[in-house]
Amino acid sequence: MTRKIAVVTGGNKGIGFAIVRGLCEKFDGDVYLTSRDVGRGESAVELLKCAGHSLLYHQLDITDQKSVDSFKNHLISKYGGIDLLVNNAAIAFKNDSTEPFGLQARETINDAKVEQFKNKNLSIEKLSELMRKFVKDSEEGNNVKEGWGESAYSVSKVGVSALSFVQQRLLNAENPNRNISVNAVHPGYVKTDMTSHKGVFTIEEGARAPLFLSLKSTYKGQFVWKDKKAIEWDGQLPEPY
Incomplete structure (x- = not known):
């Protein structure tokens, strides 16, 4: 290049x-x-x-x-x-959205692609399987019953964070000398259209x-947290x- x-x-x-x-x-x-x-x-x-x-x-x-x-x-x-x-x-439905939760889950996850799991040996295939289950449970109205909670956006963010860790592990195993870094970051509660400008931070922050x-x-x-520090x-x- x-x-x-x-x-x-x-x-x-x-x-x-x-x-x-x-x-x-x-x-x-x-x-x-x-x-x-x-x-x-x-x-x-x-x-x-x-x-x-x-x-x-x-x-x-x-x-x-x-x-x-x-x-x-x-x-x-x-x-x-x-x-x-x-x-x-990213995409997020507003709190007062009239769309069914299953639709919210499908639309949000289409953007994030995959879901979370804590297993250190988690594969992309297993992550995708978990995400599909989340969408299915949500469409059937079983999201709370199955332990997913009520926020499709939150689940998708957990999923995309988990994906970044899986990708880093796979890249390291493939060729550690390539020095490719994959990280997930939480920018804070920012005043944007997505938060209906109810956040506490500016977009610059x-x-x-x-x-x-x-x-x-x-x-x-x-x-990485909004203060630039790596956390669990x-x-x-x-x-x-």
Whole structure:
């Protein structure tokens, strides 16, 4: 690869937008803002360019395999690969949403892909199996009975965190000399559309830990709190969101 490349999914607003802006300021290479909606993505890019930043745009819907393949092929043909990925894109239903919980579970998990399990030897296949069971239980109205709770979004975040640990373990086993890091980060309760702007942190504050992981961190396979410290992801949280 001739130049380093950084990609942020769901970068047109919220924490993703702040991460893109931070990378434009400090990342030594090309920065891609991606979004599902082309119009919103291009508008965000123009806003950053007007502020003096240099960046690129590409449409990317992580729930659409054709969209994923299109972007992947673009990156391979132009750069040969990728250096940094911030998997920020997400979906959440509001607390007063009228959609059935099963639909909420399916839509949220389509974005996160897999679910959690504490087994240190957990495989991607087993993780996917657990996620499918969560969706099935939710669609049948058995989510609480089966111990999943009432928040599809929370389950999906636990799942995607677990996936990051599985991926790190597999990468280490495959070739530890490649020095690839996969981490999960909790940015805090941020004022965004997803939280109906009820959070306590600005998007700039929410971007601090993700930018730390992207630019300075040596963490590998860790769950990182908003204060940039690695913690036990399934243990006692250090403080409220």
